[in-house]
Amino acid sequence: MRADEVPPNLGDLVPPHHRAGFHEYLARVKREGRAEGLGTVLASDGTRRVWHFHSSIRREGVAEPVVRSIVTDVTDARARERLLADRETRLRHAQKIEAVGKLAGGIAHDFNNILTVIAGHLALATDESQLMPAQARADLEEVTRAVGQATRLTRRLLGFSRKQLLAPRVVDVNALITELEPMLARVLDERIAFAAHPSPTPARINIDPSVLESALVNLAVNARDAMPDGGTLTVDTVVRGRMVTIVVRDSGTGMDPETLARAGEPFFTTKGAGVGTGLGLAMIYGSVEQSGGSIRMESTPGAGTVVHLLFPVATGDSDAETPTEEHRAARRSTPPPPSVRPVSVLVVEDEDPLRRLVERILVREGYHVTPARHGADALHIVSALDDPIELLITDLVMPELGGREVTEALRATNPSLPVLYISGYDPDPVGLDVGDQANTAFLAKPFTGSALLEHVRRLAPPRRDAAR
Ligand SMILES: Nc1ncnc2c1ncn2[C@@H]1O[C@H](COP(=O)(O)OP(=O)(O)OP(=O)(O)O)[C@@H](O)[C@H]1O
Ligand SMILES: [Mg+2]
Structure with missing residues (x-):
């Protein structure tokens, strides 16, 4: 003016x-x-x-x-100030989540090791449970169920701390949602009307389908909890420019601004103790952001909540199978007959119980196992062996000499040595590209005995001819 x-x-x-x-x-x-x-x-x-x-x-x-x-x-100055304050709040929020994420990720990582040991021994005990009294068998089944729950919980923790193992590939969001509908219907009850509106053109994004699946299931559970007297839930897919947006809308109780601001925080829940863990949204944020997407949430008390999941349109157009798919296929195939001549396996793991478990599983299957407590120990032991090692199973992250260094040292004299890395960390950040080599594989902790054996059988098939 x-x-x-x-x-x-x-x-x-x-x-x-x-x-x-x-x-x-x-x-x-x-x-x-x-x-x-x-x-x-x-x-x-x-x-x-x-x-x-x-x-x-x-x-x-x-x-x-x-x-x-x-x-x-002072209109413009005030707008600038508000923008700055807004940015600062968001930054502080992100830092807080990052810190809790790191903490939880560390705990989940260690807990994974413990779980692997529990689950492994449980499987061994269950194999021999025919001889046990019925009550003891039932008790074992209970423990197995609880271990399953604990495994899912650590997955969620690793999920929001962005240490999840992801296998992204190009997926069509429309197709994925259609596939998911029966599962979503099971989550919702009959008083909730559900409708999915796919986009008229394909909505292809690059993502590990499990990220989207668990995000949608978690959002559906939240929506259901917000609509105790029924309502509607819609999932719309919109392709605009280079973005695919999935819009999840419920007609539930909604959130006041304070709840909305904290909803994504790990362990923030308004549900009673034992009902909610407060990890649902935190996990979605973590895994969606790890997948290159972002989330926007709007809510009006009494009117409902809208969650936008935004992803860039996939650039590549291949639906090529990822190494993980191959592994899955390998897992589905029937295992070859047990080896005639024991295959010699070197197991390098710094966690004693975990190393003993791997050793026990392999010995039971007739493998010849040489255990090593850490990288340097492994190299020392191998230099003293008469016969060559035929498979290396090693932890990836160990103090001093890590799994990759051990591999490098052993492959210097035995270039075709198959290697199975076991780790609770995502192989990507530690710079491991297991997809490249046919004789290298990665197994995430916690793993089951059968998953371990399937990898071992694939990497080091029994050599019957050599035994004759
Ligand atoms: N669709 C929604 N409508 C209303 N409130 C919601 C909705 N989604 C989330 N909230 C609020 O945000 C909080 C955090 O959600 P989040 O999914 O992270 O945890 P939770 O559902 O409480 O527990 P969990 O998902 O771990 O079982 C919820 O307790 C609830 O108060
Ligand atoms: Mg939830």
């Missing part, structure tokens, strides 16, 4: 519902002689501006006291 456009009576610029406040301000100036404050005015082009008023009263030489004000337009 130009100075010559400002009317002598500033009150004329104040929008009607701000007038009472403005008159109060004028009264204060008259009472106290001077005052300052912020006020809203309507500019000549109809836009709202925020002005800073600095006013004083002049009584001398005038019949009526006059209020004189120096005004500064």
